[in-house]
Amino acid sequence: MLRSAAVAVVYAELSVPESERRYAKALAGHVQRWYAEAGIEAELVADGALAAQRDLRLAVMVDCYAPPERVLAAVRTQLGRGARFAVCYSASEPLANLFGLTLGSYVRSDRGDWSRMSFESERPKGAPIEILQTSTNLFTVRAKDGGARPMAWWCNRAGKRTEVAWWRVRANSYWMTHILSGDGDERGKQLLLLAMAAEAVPGTWRKAARHLYAQTLPELNGLADRIREGSPRYLHSRTELAARKRQIAAIQQLIDRQRKAVETRLKEDSAGAYQAVADLRDLVHRAYGLTYWSRAGEFCGVWDHSGQGLYPGDWPRTAKLLASHGITDVYVNVAGGGFALYPSKILPQRGTEDALSQAIAACRKEGLRVHAWILCFSLERAANATIHKQAADRAWLLQDAQGNDQQWLDPTHPEVRKRLLDTVRELATGYALDGIHLDFIRFPGLPQSLGPRVRARYEAERGKAANWPACITEANGAKREDFLRWRAGKMTDAVQEIRAWLRLNRPRLELSAAVYGKYPACVDSVGQDWLSWLRTGLLDSALPMNYTEDPAKLADWLGTQTADPRLAAKIISGIGVTAAESRLGPLQVLDQIQAARRAKCRGFALFDLDETLRTAVLPVLSAGATAP
Secondary structure (H helix, E strand, O other): EEEEEEEEEEEOOOOOOOOHHHHHHHHHHHEEEEEHHHHOOOOEEEEEHHEEOOOOOEEEEOHHHHHHHHHHHHHHHHHHHOOOOEOOOOOOOOHHHOOOOOOOOOOOOOOOEEEEEEEEOOOOOOOEEEEEEEEEEEEEEOOOOOOOOEEEEEOOOOEEEEEEEEEEOOOOOOOOOOOOOOOOOHHHOOOOOOHHHHHOOOHHHHHHHHHHHHHHHHHHHHHHHHHHHHOOOHOHHHHHHHHHHHHHHHHHHHHHHHHHHHHOOOOOOOOOHHHHHHHHHHHHHHHHHHHHOOOOOOEEEEEEEEEOOOOOHHHHHHHHHHOOOOOOOOEEEEOOOEEEEOOOOOOOOOOOHHHHHHHHHHHHOOOOOEEEEEEEEEEOOOOOOOHHHHHHHHHOOOEOOOOOEEEEEEOOOOHHHHHHHHHHHHHHHOOOOOOEEOOOOOOOOOOHOOOOHHHHHHHHHHHHOOOOOOHHHHOOOOOOOHEEEEEHHHHHHHHHHHHHHHHHHOOOEEEEEEOOOOOOOHHHHHHHHHHHHHOOOOOOOEEEEOOOOHHHHHHHHHHHHHOOHHHHEEEEEEEEOOOOOOOOOOHHHHHHHHHHHHHOOEEEEEEEHHHHHHHHHHHHOOOOOOOO
16 A cells, blocks of 8 residues: 655664664654654655655654665665655665765774764754764764765864764755664654755744644643742742742743734745744743742652763763753763763773762762762663673573563663672762662562572472463462562662661662652562662652653652652652653643642652753753742
């Protein structure tokens, strides 16, 4: 059946090995989402179905690593029909040749050599001047003839241009030397994708502008009510209230002028019209922000997943920015089962810098507290491929019931738990930290926990388990309840070992953990009985990852988490601004902060420290909710 889509996002099915197809489709899903959020329909299409697309004007090919002849033929056909392409990451010389390019070499760097894309005059109209994204591996290309021109250059952490380019090809297509990753500068990536589509499909900017205005109108119309409601006046002095009212009045005048300008431009099909609406929405969000008030002593944290701050190599800049927006605590991701971002005697180091020392020095100067964030049992972000083999050779990996190794260290293995404790010791004694933060302090799931090695340890302690794994997996399995309690107990043992050592050696360090928000379901699903850890003093604080866009679901989770008033003051609600499970705008973030306050939580933490947080969320929060 022929399909009709002006814009298609093409994911790799035939062009990557089967083991990588899920990841490739997830990358394509981000691109489709950025289009959908801008009001542009983009069909998600497998590379094998590319030839069947009718009326195609732009195809964004994501992670098209090694397309077979069938896919190459489809590209040739669509080019012949006048379609344009944006190719994101490929190792295919024949594909590069179709766009007048010659494939160069594969290059890799963990030093931040490619940290931003700086665009030049060849960029499509309306595209941003730069996009922040740190990439560690690229495939370079060079022009075969005069038909391809650099459109953007990769720059390093210091902003210095490298010799690796993006390309505009024959004035109608684009070639990116890496992917558009799903984290980081989402606003910039969305603008770039809109600009590409606008060159191929007339009316794109007008449609996107009207879509954004339709989203802004309800917020705009509700602003007067929000201003009237505000926050309880008895919490603030008359001087504070008068100053805030003046700020709100001034921004309302700006909003009125901008709204009139926008309404005269909505018929335009231009990037300028879209930007005018975006500016109006930013003003509306800032006005909402001014109607909220900060709370003295509230914990306002951020998770830094990259472990290098917003500006890799420049922690002072990141720390100053966070402090200016009222952030009090930073969880810096510096260690995991397969990596360290500091010189470690236990874990393999990624890169050569001591990112943790840089973070602590810069944050201390700005009055920010630093927590060393550890990915306890996950092998995510492993420094190199040999880590998995070494863990497998030592029988450290979890296995499923069929004996297949998982990319997860086995929490029931004494040596694995000792290695985690040694990592905590190394960090706690080597750095002037404010806290240790445990993440992935759980099992990946029940099916991944039923391997022969776990079974042997379970049976050694609890007796023979016949009919394995059905005796565990079936709802009324003979050993199900006993195994689930035993497994959860092993995770509690891991936390207990860390708590005991800290109590004796570093009693002032705060011990916290990122945990599943759905409690008590997480006790059985992943062996994480975190409320009992709080209740028994094993943790000083817990950060339930309450990643949802649904206010009712959030209220339900918080209600369970804070049912015991003694524990509520130890709970820091995790807000998924740019999590896989939730994407929140500034007003949604404000609502979730208020929900945490109503539940009498200690505070909140925002995931993740990236450009979206910096540009769209923190300025709104610091206007009121986190005003220093």
